[in-house]
Every structure is written in C-alpha cells, then in structure tokens.
Amino acid sequence: MKIIGIDSSGLVASVAILEDGIVTAEYTTNYKKTHSQTLLPMLETIKDMTQLDMGSIDAIATASGPGSYTGLRIGSATAKGLALALDKPIVEVPTLEGLAYNLWGTGELVCPIMDARRNQVYAGVYEFDPELKTVIEGCAIGIEEIVERLNEFGADTIFLGDGVPVYREIIESRAGFNYKFAPAHRAYQSAASIATLGAEYFKAGKAIKGDEHAPVYLRKSQAENEGPKHFEV
Amino acid sequence: MMDIKKDIKKDIKLLAIESSCDETAAAVVVNGRKVLSNTIYSQIDLHTLYGGVVPEIASRKHIEKIDQVIRQSLSEAGCGLGDIDAIAVTYGPGLVGALLVGVAEAKAISFARGIPLVGVHHIEGHISANYIEHPDLEPPFMCLVASGGHSHLVMVNDYGDYEIIARTRDDAAGEAFDKVARAIGLGYPGGPKIDKISREGNPDAIDFPRGKVEGSDLDFSFSGLKSSVLNYLNGCRMKGEEFSQADVAASFQKAVVDVLVEHSMHAAALRGVKTFAIAGGVASNSHLREAFEKACGERGIRFVHPSPVLCTDNAAMIGAAGYYEYIKGYRSGNDLNAVPGLRIGEKTGVYRL
Numbered sequence: 001m002k003i004i005g006i007d008s009s010g011l012v013a014s015v016a017i018l019e020d021g022i023v024t025a026e027y028t029t030n031y032k033k034t035h036s037q038t039l040l041p042m043l044e045t046i047k048d049m050t051q052l053d054m055g056s057i058d059a060i061a062t063a064s065g066p067g068s069y070t071g072l073r074i075g076s077a078t079a080k081g082l083a084l085a086l087d088k089p090i091v092e093v094p095t096l097e098g099l100a101y102n103l104w105g106t107g108e109l110v111c112p113i114m115d116a117r118r119n120q121v122y123a124g125v126y127e128f129d130p131e132l133k134t135v136i137e138g139c140a141i142g143i144e145e146i147v148e149r150l151n152e153f154g155a156d157t158i159f160l161g162d163g164v165p166v167y168r169e170i171i172e173s174r175a176g177f178n179y180k181f182a183p184a185h186r187a188y189q190s191a192a193s194i195a196t197l198g199a200e201y202f203k204a205g206k207a208i209k210g211d212e213h214a215p216v217y218l219r220k221s222q223a224e225n226e227g228p229k230h231f232e233v
Numbered sequence: 234m235m236d237i238k239k240d241i242k243k244d245i246k247l248l249a250i251e252s253s254c255d256e257t258a259a260a261v262v263v264n265g266r267k268v269l270s271n272t273i274y275s276q277i278d279l280h281t282l283y284g285g286v287v288p289e290i291a292s293r294k295h296i297e298k299i300d301q302v303i304r305q306s307l308s309e310a311g312c313g314l315g316d317i318d319a320i321a322v323t324y325g326p327g328l329v330g331a332l333l334v335g336v337a338e339a340k341a342i343s344f345a346r347g348i349p350l351v352g353v354h355h356i357e358g359h360i361s362a363n364y365i366e367h368p369d370l371e372p373p374f375m376c377l378v379a380s381g382g383h384s385h386l387v388m389v390n391d392y393g394d395y396e397i398i399a400r401t402r403d404d405a406a407g408e409a410f411d412k413v414a415r416a417i418g419l420g421y422p423g424g425p426k427i428d429k430i431s432r433e434g435n436p437d438a439i440d441f442p443r444g445k446v447e448g449s450d451l452d453f454s455f456s457g458l459k460s461s462v463l464n465y466l467n468g469c470r471m472k473g474e475e476f477s478q479a480d481v482a483a484s485f486q487k488a489v490v491d492v493l494v495e496h497s498m499h500a501a502a503l504r505g506v507k508t509f510a511i512a513g514g515v516a517s518n519s520h521l522r523e524a525f526e527k528a529c530g531e532r533g534i535r536f537v538h539p540s541p542v543l544c545t546d547n548a549a550m551i552g553a554a555g556y557y558e559y560i561k562g563y564r565s566g567n568d569l570n571a572v573p574g575l576r577i578g579e580k581t582g583v584y585r586l
Contacts, residue, residue, distance in 0.1 A: 034570060036333055036336065036337060036568075036569075036570045036571060037568045037570050038568075039337075040337075040340050040341065040344055040567040040568070041566075041567045041568050043344070044344060044567055054344075054345050069289065069292070069293075069330070070292070070329075070330050070333060073292060073295075073296050073330065073333060073334055073337070074333055074337045076296050077296060077299065077333070077334045077335075077336075077337035077338040077341065078337045078338075078340070078341045079341070080296075080299065080300050080338060080341070081337065081338040081339065081340065081341025081342045081344075081345065082341045082342075082344075082345050084300055084303065084304070084338075084342060085314060085341065085342040085345035085346045086345050086346075210300055211300040211301055211304070214293070214296050214297045215296065217293075221287065221289035221290050221293065222289065223283050223287040223289065223290060224290065228282040228283055228284075
C-alpha cells in the first residue's frame, strides 16, 4: 500500500511517502517561503528520489484542518488535484490528530495546540491505548480554557504545536498537573504522521472521493460571524 | 514520446482553470479559439448578502466546487485528461486566497499527469475572449478592459505582447457601478442593475462630471464622479426631495460611458488602430456597447466585443490566452505562486522553445 501524506496547515510544509509500512521519504520545511512555492516542488523531489510511480499510489492523506485557512486550502487543492488526476481517493486526517500521532504510544495525555490568533488556539486532547483515542475533540478555544479542562483531568500531559511558543507562559502559570513540551523534532506537523494515521483510516474504509473533500476550519469566516450588513459607500 | 505526439498532432487542447474572484470556472479550448466547454459556478448569491465579494467566503467555495467544475468541463468537452495538451491557470491579478485554490489544483494535476502548465494573467484572458468570439481577429488591436477590479486601455501589438496605454487612477469602472448602485438602493451587483433601470431614465437629467486626470489625456478617474453622485443624493435628502433612481442611474452611466469612449477614441486615433475591442464585466453593458458601436462606426474602426458569458469571469478566455503562450513555448513551474498584483505583461515562467 502506498500513501502520500500532505500537511500545510501551519508554518510547516510537509510531504511524505509511506510504502507498505515504511516511510520511504519525508520532506519538511519550516521557512519563510509560502507553501504555494514549496509544497509541490518538495513532493516532486521525494517522488524522484524514491522513483515513485505516481499512478501506483493508493490514496492521498491530507491534514484536513483546523489550521491557517490559506495553508489548509493549498494542501487541500494539491490533494484534490492529485486525486482527480490519478483517480485515487483522499483520506482526511484532522490536523490535531496528526500532530498527536507524532507522540504515538505515550502514556501521557497529548494536547496539540495551534495558534489560531484572536486570543484562541485550535486544540484537542488525545491518548493512546495503544491506538489514538480522542479525549477532547479538536476545537477553537481560549488557552486558559483548555488548560482549565486539563486541570479537571489532572493527568500528566505533553503539549506540542506552534501554539506552544506563543502560550508557553500561560500554560506554565496555570497548569495544575505535570506537563512537558515536545522536543523540536516532534513539536510540529509531520506528513509522515499524516500518512501513517491516514493508512490506518484508509484500512478502516474512511477514504472519500476527492470531490467531497474540503478543509474543516472550525471557525466561520469573519463576515459570516458578523452577519450580512449594509456597507457604507 | 510526448514531443513526437505533439508534433504530429494538429489540434492543441487546453484545460483552463480560473478562480481569481467569485467564479469557479473551468473550460476546454481547442487552438485558443474553439470552446468545447465553458463551466462556470457563480457564487454571486452568497456575496450579495454582504454587498460585495467576501474573500474568505469566495476561497472556501472555490475549494468545495473546483473538482466538480473541472469534471463537468471535461465531460461536456467529451474528453479526459489524457486528451489535454496543456493546463492554463489564472495566477493573478485577483484575490490571493481565491487564486491559490485554482493554482494549487492546476499544479497538482499538471504534476501528477506530466501535462505542461501555463500561468495566465487574468486581464490578458479577458482581452483574449475576443479571439473566441471573433475567429478572424488578429493583433494588432486596441482593447478597453473594464470590470469590477480593472479599467485599462491596452494595445495588443501581437499575441502575448501587451502595452498599457491608460489606466484608472482610483476606482475601476465596475467598482463605481457597484458603489453607485448601492447608494441609490439597487444593491449588488451594480452593473447589470444600473444597465437595466437606465433604460427607463433620462441620461441628461443630471449633469455629472466627466473625470479628468491632471497631466494625462488618457488615464481614467471615477472617484470624483462617484462623490458627485453621493453629493447629489445628499442634497436631495437635505431638501427633502425624492430622487429618481432611473435618472440618477442613467445620468451616472452616461458619464462613465462618455469618458470611456472619449479616451478610447482619442487613444485609437493617436495609435491609428483599425480594430477596437472591449472586454471585462463592464463590456456587457448595453449602453457602452451601443456607444462604442457608434463611435467606432463614425471613425471607420472595426468594433468587436465578446458575448456576455465571455465578458464575465470564465475559464474559456484563460484557455485562449494560455494557448498563444503555450505555442510560444511558455511554461510555468511547480513553484507557480498566486500573484494578486500581477501586472499586464509580467511573467514568472520561462519560454522553453
């Protein structure tokens, strides 16, 4: 089974190829260039390097949200274009589940947090038994509120994601439980995690037609929140 | 293998994709002129609620609809991706988030199937809609491009060779239509609504100013005209007088049309052009067409314009513009990015022939 993994939901752009349980290639960058300029050239590089025949892949697993609206859509449109051109299905992997999967097998709770601006984070809480289980479904939430929810559990927790550098001090000042922050090589989105978890979902029959895929933003657009209005000329 | 096939093949088929604003569109075009399909999913009803295009809503809708639009376009054209020689995609100017959906999708299809990619300028697409409508049209000609986001006078010296003769210094013509339509209570989109109601109004009822730009006989300015309409409406309200929607619309429209025609004909005379074209959403305006028909007729200039479906944002026009770039060897790479402020004539790809 061959799965291509894609994650461009945040600052990181990441692509990976998973072939019969082996990650034959992963290419991840966390740099200034836009995902639009990096994502597909990165995929081409690892495809060439591993001599992958694109027609032989079984599915495309993509981080399906939440995340940066534009970043998500670059990943989604790339996945949809590949799926349409190759006549293969898409496997949607929620971004926060993909992040949590970086820490597969830990006995602690895992809390990925992504900076969602406007004083919110996208966060969820997960555990492994040994498979990924959702404790708190991914949501857009205040950092204080998610730490408060974790205080109710009182369990040891590992935080990761690009929300950590932004909210580290608030976590440190409010957490009433043992916590750790994931190290650099596990702290951010990884397409290998998306592909590996995507392969599990694919085996479980969760693949969909590319046409049906759109990102899950967890938030309405600002205009929809404010509602229809009459613009001043 | 691909090259040999290309050499012996007579017809070149392009799949074109356009998502620069609030229309998700795809088309299949043969040799830049013959349209096999022209699929447009318009989001206008969604944006009408907000009085104009909301970029984030537009982008969200594009990603939901793009696959269906491409599939429908291929199926109506009776072909599959295997029959496609190149993919043309709009990469600017426009809303960056909206453009990125079409660009990323087009790049992925091109990469997965090894189909050459051609990035196309949206306005060059609008101009090229005239090639579809008039199969005998060839450069050189001059074209007025007027839409919600653009007002340019462009000299088309050759295929893919554009020279900007004049531009607006402030509002685009279509933008002025939208703003005035909102002010007189017609709502969005302003162009077709003003066009329609003007038929019942007196275009000489109110003498709105014809905008002049200091230091240029050719550039456009529409913000003064817009303010003048608003002042007129305020004046009516202060005096407790009712105003006639139809008269304001007709008088405003005449002021816009007069300026567009006058500057265009002035530029056409300076360059001695024999053919004059119009393009863009405002080119569907019936009064504008009539005025150009008359002005060009008086001067012995051939006047051409696309039918309304090719004036609105569509992908067939992108296929037409992309074809002429493709046969010149122009190719875009996997790193093609959306360029929201792309200038006419600006290229990010390379010529490989």
